[in-house]
Amino acid sequence: MSARTRPPERGVPSHRDVAQRQESAPVSTRPEFALYIEDLTVSFNGFTAVDELNLYVDRNELRVVIGPNGAGKTTLLDLICGRTKATAGSIRFKDIELTRLSEHAIVRAGVGRKFQTPSIYETLSVRENLEVSFPRGRTVFGAIAFRRTPDVVERVEQVAEEIYLSHMLEQPAALLSHGQKQWLEIGMLLMQEPELMMLDEPVAGMSVSEREKTAELLNRISAGRSMIVIEHDMEFVKDIAHKVTVLHQGKVLSEGSMAQVQSDPRVIEVYLGH
Numbered sequence: 001m002s003a004r005t006r007p008p009e010r011g012v013p014s015h016r017d018v019a020q021r022q023e024s025a026p027v028s029t030r031p032e033f034a035l036y037i038e039d040l041t042v043s044f045n046g047f048t049a050v051d052e053l054n055l056y057v058d059r060n061e062l063r064v065v066i067g068p069n070g071a072g073k074t075t076l077l078d079l080i081c082g083r084t085k086a087t088a089g090s091i092r093f094k095d096i097e098l099t100r101l102s103e104h105a106i107v108r109a110g111v112g113r114k115f116q117t118p119s120i121y122e123t124l125s126v127r128e129n130l131e132v133s134f135p136r137g138r139t140v141f142g143a144i145a146f147r148r149t150p151d152v153v154e155r156v157e158q159v160a161e162e163i164y165l166s167h168m169l170e171q172p173a174a175l176l177s178h179g180q181k182q183w184l185e186i187g188m189l190l191m192q193e194p195e196l197m198m199l200d201e202p203v204a205g206m207s208v209s210e211r212e213k214t215a216e217l218l219n220r221i222s223a224g225r226s227m228i229v230i231e232h233d234m235e236f237v238k239d240i241a242h243k244v245t246v247l248h249q250g251k252v253l254s255e256g257s258m259a260q261v262q263s264d265p266r267v268i269e270v271y272l273g274h
């Protein structure tokens with residue numbers, strides 16, 4: 001049975017199931033899953049990079065997406081954050097259809113995304129980088145217009161502590177190590193308190209101890225939100241994944257616990273065996 005036609009596993013209701021359940025449920029009941037991706041497809045000049053993909057991510061879940069080069073992993077994140085527009089299919093987050101929204105509206109809907117290379121402001125201090133990421137930190141013209149109100153100061157200090165940078169708040173970001181820059185960018189996302197956070201290869205180029213601290217950080221911040229992480233480092237995947245989705249040629253090849261996907265012969269053939 002193909003990934004496309006495979007019904008959701010037990011405990012993985014289809015969107016229709018949830019919609020029906022919600023009709024009779026009290027208004028305050030949250031859907032069981034935060035993110036529903038169904039039949040998602042994107043083609044570039046006849047090449048289908050994401051092909052009728054179905055993916056369901058829970059709240060409080062850290063999902064890792066793995067797969068060979070060109071499998072469609074980054075394109076999937078591009079589709080969710082609105083950078084790439086879907087050719088067909090649906091992405092519903094908290095019951096909002098994201099495929100129709102602009103990138104900015106998707107951010108406002110609670111979706112935050114970190115790219116592989118850190119995009120921090122090198123000349124600003126760690127504190128200022130976090131401040132400008134506070135939702136009220138910028139005007140529509142992009143000028144830094146925040147005031148250091150007590151709530152901003154408190155939030156910056158909380159986030160700095162979470163990302164192991166409390167002792168470097170006044171340092172220019174340019175002086176941070178590669179790993180610290182990655183953490184700062186995660187912190188900049190945390191300032192916006194996203195309910196869905198997506199990270200593309202967060203530990204690429206990090207030292208062993210930075211990887212360990214990043215695993216601890218991600219485990220901590222996945223509580224209360226949904227996370228999708230693309231990663232190639234299998235040791236790291238083991239440390240963080242609640243569930244793993246393996247993509248191949250734009251489709252879900254396998255999905256389950258790390259142990260389940262690692263022992264799936266199809267995954268060994270196209271990815272892990274290489």
Ligand SMILES: Nc1ncnc2c1ncn2[C@@H]1O[C@H](COP(=O)(O)OP(=O)(O)OP(=O)(O)O)[C@@H](O)[C@H]1O
Nearest residue numbers: 044047048049067068069070071072073074075076
């Ligand atoms: N804008 C685009 N125009 C044309 N082709 C694209 C575009 N974006 C992605 N692709 C193609 O879609 C396929 C999937 O690419 P994608 O970057 O999503 O793969 P990936 O799984 O993230 O790979 P990697 O692990 O190498 O980062 C690739 O063949 C890529 O060349």
